[in-house]
Amino acid sequence: MVITAKHILHSSFYLIASLLCVAMFFIMLRAEYLAAVQILVYIGSIVVLIIFALMLTRTKVGDETNISNNQKIFAAFTAMILFVCLTIVFFNINLEVKVESISKVSIVSVKQFAEVLFSAYTLPFEIASLLLLAALVGSVVLAMKEKTEENNDNKKFTK
Amino acid sequence: MQFSAGLELKLEYFLAIAAVLFGIGTYGVLTRRHVVHILLSIELMLNAVLINLIAFSAFLTPEKLTGQMFAVFVIVVAASEVGVGLAIILSIYRKRKTVDVDKINILKG
Numbered sequence: 001m002v003i004t005a006k007h008i009l010h011s012s013f014y015l016i017a018s019l020l021c022v023a024m025f026f027i028m029l030r031a032e033y034l035a036a037v038q039i040l041v042y043i044g045s046i047v048v049l050i051i052f053a054l055m056l057t058r059t060k061v062g063d064e065t066n067i068s069n070n071q072k073i074f075a076a077f078t079a080m081i082l083f084v085c086l087t088i089v090f091f092n093i094n095l096e097v098k099v100e101s102i103s104k105v106s107i108v109s110v111k112q113f114a115e116v117l118f119s120a121y122t123l124p125f126e127i128a129s130l131l132l133l134a135a136l137v138g139s140v141v142l143a144m145k146e147k148t149e150e151n152n153d154n155k156k157f158t159k
Numbered sequence: 160m161q162f163s164a165g166l167e168l169k170l171e172y173f174l175a176i177a178a179v180l181f182g183i184g185t186y187g188v189l190t191r192r193h194v195v196h197i198l199l200s201i202e203l204m205l206n207a208v209l210i211n212l213i214a215f216s217a218f219l220t221p222e223k224l225t226g227q228m229f230a231v232f233v234i235v236v237a238a239s240e241v242g243v244g245l246a247i248i249l250s251i252y253r254k255r256k257t258v259d260v261d262k263i264n265i266l267k268g
Contacts, residue, residue: 008195012195018203022209022210031230033227034213037231038209042237046202053245056252057249079182079183079185083182086178086181120228121228124228132238135243139243
């Protein structure tokens with residue numbers, strides 16, 4: 001549905017539905033904290049950001065009937081090959097499965113999670129914060145550049 | 160919380176669902192012409208990877224939580240990637256007045 005919707009706004013709403021389904025899978029896998037993070041970060045920020053960008057760009061492409069390029073068959077072929085390969089690998093690999101079925105998976109508490117995150121994974125955590133800062137500054141610079149030039153143009157016109 | 164006896168979800172089911180999601184995302188990335196649509200498809204693929212990470216973490220190493228840590232960092236990277244990508248799309252749109260990837264050929268040599 002995300003892929004086949006004609007209008008891009010519809011497809012972003014379908015993306016919300018599929019992200020909710022993924023969050024349900026996380027809850028089934030006993031990762032409640034990650035489910036909450038998924039809903040907050042993905043649905044709360046990423047999809048909203050995408051919808052904002054759509055409104056800002058005011059696209060015309062989504063309304064046209066020809067939303068896809070002319071390599072549909074090739075793309076479907078590639079995706080099918082990828083899917084078949086992944087399935088073959090997943091079902092033939094010999095994994096040391098320690099937990100037989102989902103009802104025996106233990107629930108991960110937030111306290112447990114935080115203990116691991118802030119003891120063994122402190123350095124990656126700090127690096128992730130640096131990455132977020134860099135992304136923030138970079139996106140602001142990218143989005144603001146044109147605007148300042150436009151402002152300068154406006155000033156020239158007023159003079 | 161116990162599931163009924165007939166419904167014993169195994170690791171392979173989650174892996175199959177993740178493979179389906181990844182295939183759909185690949186198809187979307189390869190076919191769509193709208194840049195934002197391609198970003199949405201990339202989000203689908205990242206979600207497939209997240210399902211895989213958490214399923215492996217829950218079934219193979221239930222006491223170490225390695226997969227869940229990786230999933231958190233994948234979410235962080237995805238968030239920053241979408242932010243920067245949308246900023247680039249906005250600046251390209253201001254310059255070129257289009258969001259069609261077939262018409263964006265600034266880097267053509």
